[in-house]
Amino acid sequence: MSETILVIVEQREGKLNRVSWETITAGQAIAAATGWSLEAAVVGASPASIAGEVAAKKVAKVYAVESPKLEPYTPDAFAAGLKQFLGARQPKLVLMPHTYQVRDFVPKLATAMERTVISDCIGFKHENGKLIFTRQMFQGKLAADVSFASDAPWFGTFQNGAFRGDKAESAANPAAVETVRVEIADGVIRNQPQEVFKEAKQAVDLTQAEIIVSVGRGIKEQKNIEMAKQLADALGGDLAASRPICDSGWLPMDRQIGSSGQTVAPKLYLALGISGAIQHIVGMKGSRTIIAVNKDSEAPIFEIADYAIVGNLFDIVPPLIEEVKKAKAGG
Amino acid sequence: MKILVCMKQVPQKDAPLKLNETGAWIREDVSYEVNEPDAYALEEALRQREKHKGEVVVITSGPARAQQVLREALAKGADRAIHLEDNAFVGLDALNTAKAFAAAVKDEKFDLIFTGLQSDDYGYAQTGVILAELLGWPHATIIMQIEKTDVGIRVKRELEAGYFQFVDMPLPAVLTIQSGINKLRYATLIGIKQAKNKPLRKVGLAEVQSAIGANLQKIERLYVPQKTKKTEHIEGPPAEIAKKLVDKLRNELRVL
Numbered sequence: 001m002s003e004t005i006l007v008i009v010e011q012r013e014g015k016l017n018r019v020s021w022e023t024i025t026a027g028q029a030i031a032a033a034t035g036w037s038l039e040a041a042v043v044g045a046s047p048a049s050i051a052g053e054v055a056a057k058k059v060a061k062v063y064a065v066e067s068p069k070l071e072p073y074t075p076d077a078f079a080a081g082l083k084q085f086l087g088a089r090q091p092k093l094v095l096m097p098h099t100y101q102v103r104d105f106v107p108k109l110a111t112a113m114e115r116t117v118i119s120d121c122i123g124f125k126h127e128n129g130k131l132i133f134t135r136q137m138f139q140g141k142l143a144a145d146v147s148f149a150s151d152a153p154w155f156g157t158f159q160n161g162a163f164r165g166d167k168a169e170s171a172a173n174p175a176a177v178e179t180v181r182v183e184i185a186d187g188v189i190r191n192q193p194q195e196v197f198k199e200a201k202q203a204v205d206l207t208q209a210e211i212i213v214s215v216g217r218g219i220k221e222q223k224n225i226e227m228a229k230q231l232a233d234a235l236g237g238d239l240a241a242s243r244p245i246c247d248s249g250w251l252p253m254d255r256q257i258g259s260s261g262q263t264v265a266p267k268l269y270l271a272l273g274i275s276g277a278i279q280h281i282v283g284m285k286g287s288r289t290i291i292a293v294n295k296d297s298e299a300p301i302f303e304i305a306d307y308a309i310v311g312n313l314f315d316i317v318p319p320l321i322e323e324v325k326k327a328k329a330g331g
Numbered sequence: 332m333k334i335l336v337c338m339k340q341v342p343q344k345d346a347p348l349k350l351n352e353t354g355a356w357i358r359e360d361v362s363y364e365v366n367e368p369d370a371y372a373l374e375e376a377l378r379q380r381e382k383h384k385g386e387v388v389v390i391t392s393g394p395a396r397a398q399q400v401l402r403e404a405l406a407k408g409a410d411r412a413i414h415l416e417d418n419a420f421v422g423l424d425a426l427n428t429a430k431a432f433a434a435a436v437k438d439e440k441f442d443l444i445f446t447g448l449q450s451d452d453y454g455y456a457q458t459g460v461i462l463a464e465l466l467g468w469p470h471a472t473i474i475m476q477i478e479k480t481d482v483g484i485r486v487k488r489e490l491e492a493g494y495f496q497f498v499d500m501p502l503p504a505v506l507t508i509q510s511g512i513n514k515l516r517y518a519t520l521i522g523i524k525q526a527k528n529k530p531l532r533k534v535g536l537a538e539v540q541s542a543i544g545a546n547l548q549k550i551e552r553l554y555v556p557q558k559t560k561k562t563e564h565i566e567g568p569p570a571e572i573a574k575k576l577v578d579k580l581r582n583e584l585r586v587l
Contacts, residue, residue, distance in 0.1 A: 075460075075470065100490050104472045107425070107460035116426060116547035119455050132551060138452050141348055142357070143556040150547035190469035192499040199493060211586060235586070247511030253493070260473075260489055260509070268586050275344065278454060289584055291576070296345060303556060307579065308564045309572055319573035327577050327587050 003036040003092035003152075008082070009054050010099055011042055012073065013196070016050045019097040021165030024057050026124070026158050027095050028169055033126040036092060039063065040175075041085070043078060045071030051177045058169040062177045063089075069184040075105040076189045081182040083112050088180075091153050093131070098157040100259075110155045117155040118146050120278070122162040135159075139277045140300030160259070160282045204238060204254055211237025211268045214257055214284070215245055218273015218294060218313055222250040227317050228272055234324040237268070242280045258283035272313045276301030293317070332385035332479075334376040335444045337432055337459070338404060339366040340397040341452040355550050356422075365400045368447025372508035374515050375477065376445055377408045383479055385442070386410045392420035392431055398531070405526035406518035412529065417536040424546040425453075429461040434542035435534045441503060443484075448473050448507040456507070463505035470505040471498050475512050 007027040010017040024040065031038040041063040042051045051064035065085050069077050086094065086109075096102045098120045110117045123134040125145065132145045133156050148154045206212060213232035219225055225239075232239045239255060246256040257264055258280040265286035272293050274280060277300070284290070285304050292305035293313045302308045309316060342348060346361040376387045389404040391397045392415035401412035415431055423431065444466075446459035456472070463470030475495065476487035483501040489509050490496060518526075565575050581587040 079464075100473055103456050104460070107457040108464040108470070111426060111429075111461045111464040116424065117455075117457060118548055119457065135454075136556070137454065137553065138342065138348055138357075139344065139454070140556070142350075142553045144553050145551045147549050147551050148547070149545065149549050190501055191471065193488075194497040194499070196490060196494050196496045199495060235580075243511065248514075256493075259491060261493060263492065268580075268584060298347065302562060303558055304560055305562050306560065307576070308562045309576070310564070310566075311569070311572065315569040316572055319570045320576060323573040323577040324580070324587065327581055 005031055005036050005038045005093045005095060006091035007040045008094060008096045009040055009042045010097060010101060011044050011047060011050050016053055017099065018165060019099060019160055021168045022163040023095050023097045023158055024168040025163040025165060028058060030124055034131065041065050043070055043081060048179065055174040055177050056170055058171040059175050062175050064177060064179045065182055066179060067182045067184050069189060072193050073101060074189050074191045074193060075108055076191065077184050078105040079109040079112055080184050080188050082109050084182045085180055086153055093154045093156065096157045098159050102157055106155060106157060115153060115155060116148065116150050117157065119157045120159050121156055122159050136278055161285055206238055206240055206262045206264050209238040209266050211235050212240050212264060212266045213237055213270045213272065214240040214274060215272050216242040216274030217244050225250055231317055231321050234321050242274050271301055272317065274301055275299045332379055332383045332442045333440065334379060334385065334387050335436060335441045336373045336376045336387060336389045337444065337446040338369040338373065338389055338391045338400050339450050340391060340393055340400045341366045341450055350553055354552050356553065363396060365403060366447050366450050368449060368508060368510050370515055371510045371512050372445040372447050373404050373407065373409065374513045375508055378513060379477065388413065390432060390435065392428060394418045394421065401531060402526055403518060405529045406523040407516055408522060410529065412531045413534060414531060415534045415539065419536050423543065424548055425455050425457040426461055426547060427543040429458050429465055430542045431539045432462060433465045434539040443503065444505045446507050448509050459505050459507040468503050468505050469500050471500060472507040473509045474506045475509050
């Protein structure tokens, strides 16, 4: 029996979460490297139509794993339903995108099956028949190659943007879709979730900004943000920030760039005093051009910067504002 | 409310890291600090105790140096501390860490267990969720608000892209706490003095050995990440950097 890779595609409230295409791309790459076969599964109350969408990609089979108790999402239902399904299917490797929903249940699922999850991976290697997942540690300062020391199934989750969703290969003919009902007993589900909502104020949509000037902890004090705002204004761009700045209340939450905030891909992203923590990077690494100013030459932001300025932002930003103004005035 | 806060000591954010001789871990001669999300978890526990009365207990696992995290927590107002003390705890995976914690507190009856949503060193975001499964408790992750209700708690779960969700849950429960849920307090001088007299129970590896097993995953190697991007450094005195950068913005990037 061939080993199987199973990608669990995420749907939320009946809509496919597009980051799942990245996981399909990852699954296809690992399948090519290992020779294992690739299947996919969609989990929900009525996942059939999303399963149909997934079947258009090059996978051997798609499962629609269903139970009315899988809607709304709860970790108890997902862990119980998937434990049943995976126990029956016995894949070698289970892959998911590292979303907030996956984080909420996959460690529970793996533990219930006495297995382990290597999470937030950015790549993989297949060396001498051994599958290794690569992930970032110490906020991106070091990379780690991690291997499984347990029996299958192995669980891995991939970071947003680690693979390209648009590179997921399509199938010549749609894959077969099989519906699998799972039974979730009464009393299993203990959480009662309410409606998902967006916080009332969303004054600025940074996803539309072409130029973003973003501040991190290096800005040191709230009053210094004014300087960054002047630069943003001079450039005709928008002001944004990493999470700690918003946690401190120095800028409102709708200015936050990162996994909990907005994901942006502007023409220009100017990072001032931002170290480059993973949760921030996932929100801006798609920017066309990244310029980083930080006094720490080892800051992980420089891994992804197109232009690096190692220095004190308080020395650099004021003359920069003047030069930008001069240039715009036709100087 | 009896609340357990699981805390971790991690290398300081700006600590220069070097690989040790195995190449699979770092040299430990760096400065350490409390894992930032755990500081928010502790703060939340202290606030819940202020509202609802009860006890806040903090626990950590690690070598002697990890005691610093507990001392600071006691100084901020935690009532007592538990230190799973042994170098060996550093190398345990999340599953074994959770098993060790569960074993250390098996005779206690907590209403809530908090962890930070993830650690600044590993960044797995698993220990809290695993602990809930081991204990058979409900859990919720990335929590930004907790309110007591007649039948348990109502928590505000943070989702991506500015979305949130309220969830009603029974107690006891495990919650992983998001940074920014509150504002951190500083320890007062009185708090630091009082901390010295608060109970700090040490638990050796032998006490929890039977609960843990072999790690189910292994770090094969650590390394400085390979750079895939070509980065151009702009150097010189600030005035020159400003001119060079504006030149690039105008002529190469065409944003001016």
